[in-house]
Amino acid sequence: xxxxxxxxxxxxxxxxxxxxxxxxxxxxxxxxxxxxxxxxxxxxxxxxxxxxxxxxxxxxxxxxxxxxxxxxxxxxxxxxxxxxxxxxxxxxxxxxxxxxxxxxxxxxxxxxxxxxxxxxxxxxxxxxxxxxxxxxxxxxxxxxxxxxxxxxxxxxxxxxxxxxxxxxxxxxxxxxxxxxxxxxxxxxxxxxxxxxxxxxxxxxxxxxxxxxxxxxxxxxxxxxxxxxxxxxxxxxxxxxxxxxxxxxxxxxxxxxxxxxxxxxxxxxxxxxxxxxxxxxxxxxxxxxxxxxxxxxxxxxxxxxxxxxxxxxxxxxxxxxxxxxxxxxxxxxxxxxxxxxxxxxxxxxxxxxxxxxxxxxxxxxxxxxxxxxxxxxxxxxxxxxxxxxxxxxxxxxxxxxxxxxxxxxxxxxxxxxxxxxxxxxxxxxxxxxxxxxxxxxxxxxxxxxxxxxxxxxxxxxxxxxxxxxxxxxxxxxxxxxxxxxxxxxxxxxxxxxxxxxxxxxxxxxxxxxxxxxxxxxxxxxxxxxxxxxxxxxxxxxxxxxxxxxxxxxxxxxxxxxx
Numbered sequence: 348x349x350x351x352x353x354x355x356x357x358x359x360x361x362x363x364x365x366x367x368x369x370x371x372x373x374x375x376x377x378x379x380x381x382x383x384x385x386x387x388x389x390x391x392x393x394x395x396x397x398x399x400x401x402x403x404x405x406x407x408x409x410x411x412x413x414x415x416x417x418x419x420x421x422x423x424x425x426x427x428x429x430x431x432x433x434x435x436x437x438x439x440x441x442x443x444x445x446x447x448x449x450x451x452x453x454x455x456x457x458x459x460x461x462x463x464x465x466x467x468x469x470x471x472x473x474x475x476x477x478x479x480x481x482x483x484x485x486x487x488x489x490x491x492x493x494x495x496x497x498x499x500x501x502x503x504x505x506x507x508x509x510x511x512x513x514x515x516x517x518x519x520x521x522x523x524x525x526x527x528x529x530x531x532x533x534x535x536x537x538x539x540x541x542x543x544x545x546x547x548x549x550x551x552x553x554x555x556x557x558x559x560x561x562x563x564x565x566x567x568x569x570x571x572x573x574x575x576x577x578x579x580x581x582x583x584x585x586x587x588x589x590x591x592x593x594x595x596x597x598x599x600x601x602x603x604x605x606x607x608x609x610x611x612x613x614x615x616x617x618x619x620x621x622x623x624x625x626x627x628x629x630x631x632x633x634x635x636x637x638x639x640x641x642x643x644x645x646x647x648x649x650x651x652x653x654x655x656x657x658x659x660x661x662x663x664x665x666x667x668x669x670x671x672x673x674x675x676x677x678x679x680x681x682x683x684x685x686x687x688x689x690x691x692x693x694x695x696x697x698x699x700x701x702x703x704x705x706x707x708x709x710x711x712x713x714x715x716x717x718x719x720x721x722x723x724x725x726x727x728x729x730x731x732x733x734x735x736x737x738x739x740x741x742x743x744x745x746x747x748x749x750x751x752x753x754x755x756x757x758x759x760x761x762x763x764x765x766x767x768x769x770x771x772x773x774x775x776x777x778x779x780x781x782x783x784x785x786x787x788x789x790x791x792x793x794x795x796x797x798x799x800x801x802x803x804x805x806x807x808x809x810x811x812x813x814x815x816x817x818x819x820x821x822x823x824x825x826x827x828x829x830x831x832x833x834x835x836x837x838x839x840x841x842x843x844x845x846x847x848x849x850x851x852x853x854x855x856x857x858x859x860x861x862x863x864x865x866x867x868x869x870x871x872x873x874x875x876x877x878x879x880x881x882x883x884x885x886x887x888x889x890x891x892x893x894x895x896x897x898x899x900x901x902x903x904x905x906x907x908x
C-alpha cells in the first residue's frame with residue numbers, strides 16, 4: 348500500500364496521540380484511530396498494520412518537544428485545540444494490567460438507536476482502547492428476539508460512527524448459537540448446570556425458600572438428554588430452562604440458580620428464524636467475554652448482580668475473570684430514554700421519529716447541533732465512579748459551545764414578529780459582523796427603509812429600544828409604531844434600554860425554531876438559507892442548526908444558548 352497521504356494521516360494521528368498522552372502510542376491504538384476515521388479501509392487492516400512500526404519509530408525518535416513542534420507544523424489546528432482545552436481535560440484512572448494493551452467491548456441490544464446512556468458505556472471503553480491500544484469489540488447482543496429491531500442493526504453502527512468510537516471488530520451473538528450450545532453441554536457435564544422442568548412460579552417459590560428443585564440433582568446423563576431434547580424441539584415455551592448451579596442459600600435471590608437457556612418459539616429471530624433455543628444474557632456474555640479475550644469490562648452498577656452470577660460460570664470452567672468496573676447510575680432529566688417508550692411515542696405520533704428533539708438519542712442530539720466531540724468530552728468528565736449522578740446538560744452545552752462557537756456565524760431571528768413603522772428615521776444601513784471581533788469573516792448589511800420587524804414581546808407603550816447595530820426607537824402610545832430616538836448608544840444605556848434583534852420588513856424569510864418547549868415561528872435574515880445542515884447563532888436566542896430550507900423557509904433546531 349503506497350498511499351503516502353494516508354501514511355501522512357497516520358503519522359499525524361500517532362503524533363496527536365503521543366502529544367496528548369505524553370507517550371509513544373501502541374500500534375493497536377493507532378490502528379483503532381485509523382479504522383474509526385476511515386471505516387472504509389477496514390478490509391486493508393493488515394496492510395495498514397504493516398505501516399505502523401516504521402511510523403511509530405519516527406514518533407519514538409522525537410523527544411516530547413519535537414513531537415509537539417512537528418504536530419504544530421503538520422496540523423496546527425490539532426495542537427491549538429489541545430492547548431485551548433488543556434484546563435478541562437479529565438484523565439480517567441489507569442487500568443491495572445493494561446500495559447500491554449486491552450480488549451474491551453460495547454455490547455448493546457439492537458432494540459433501537461443509541462442514547463446518552465449508551466454513549467457513556469461506549470465512550471469509556473473506547474477511551475481506554477485508544478489510550479492503551481488493543482481491540483474494541485462492538486458485540487451485538489441479539490439473542491432475545493423480543494428485543495430485536497431489525498432497523499437497529501444499521502442505526503447502532505451509524506451512531507457509533509458519528510460518536511467516533513474506534514471499533515476494531517464486530518461480533519453478532521446470533522451467529523454464535525452453536526458455540527453457546529457447545530458450552531452449555533460442557534457446563535452440564537461439569538455438574539455446573541441442570542435442566543429444570545419445574546413450573547416457573549413453583550421454582551420461584553422454592554428459590555425464595557432457599558430450597559433446591561427436584562431437577563437439580565438428577566444424573567448428568569438425564570440432564571444432557573433433556574438438553575438434547577430441548578434442541579430437538581420436544582419442549583415448548585416455558586416447559587424447560589437450563590439453570591446454573593449456584594449457592595441456593597445466597598443472600599441475593601437473583602443469584603440463586605439463575606436461568607441460562609430457554610425455549611422461545613415465537614417471535615422468530617430476524618437473522619436466524621430457525622432458532623428457538625436461546626441463551627440468556629448472563630450465559631452468552633460470559634462465554635463471549637472469555638472466548639473473545641476481554642481484559643476489562645466497564646459497565647453500570649445495575650450489572651453488579653450479573654457479575655456475581657457470571658463469576659460462577661468462570662469458576663466452573665476455570666477461567667480467569669476480566670477486571671470489572673461498575674459505574675454509578677446516571678439520571679437524565681427532561682428527555683425520554685426508554686427505547687420502548689420512545690417507540691410507543693413514535694407510533695402514536697407524539698414524536699416525529701428517533702431524532703425528535705424531545706428524545707435522548709444520539710441522532711436527536713446530532714440533529715439539534717450537539718457535536719460528538721462534546722458528548723465524548725462530557726462522558727469522560729463524568730468518569731466511571733460508582734456514585735449515582737444526575738447528567739449535567741449545562742456541562743454538555745458548555746463543551747458543545749467550545750466546539751461550535753468559532754464556526755457559528757451570527758444572524759437575527761425574530762420570533763413572533765410584529766411589524767413596526769419607525770417615524771422620523773433616516774433611511775440607512777446596518778453593518779453587522781458575521782462574527783464578533785473578526786472582520787475577516789465578513790458582515791451582514793441590513794437596509795432600513797421605514798419599517799422593521801421586532802419580537803412582539805418587546806412592544807410596550809413608551810418603551811425605549813436599541814435596534815442592534817442600527818439606532819434607538821421609542822414605542823408609540825398605541826403600540827403600532829415607533830419614533831426614531833437617535834443613534835446614541837450611551838442614551839440607550841442610560842435608560843437601560845434592551846438591545847434587541849430586528850429585521851427590515853421588506854427583506855426576510857419565514858423561519859421556524861423547534862425547541863423542547865415548542866415551536867417558535869418568526870422571520871430570519873435571508874442568508875440563513877445558505878446554512879442548511881450547519882449551525883448559526885441567533886443573536887439573543889442561542890445556537891441553532893438549520894435543518895431544512897425547502898421552499899425558501901428555514902426550519903431550525905434549537906441547540907442551546
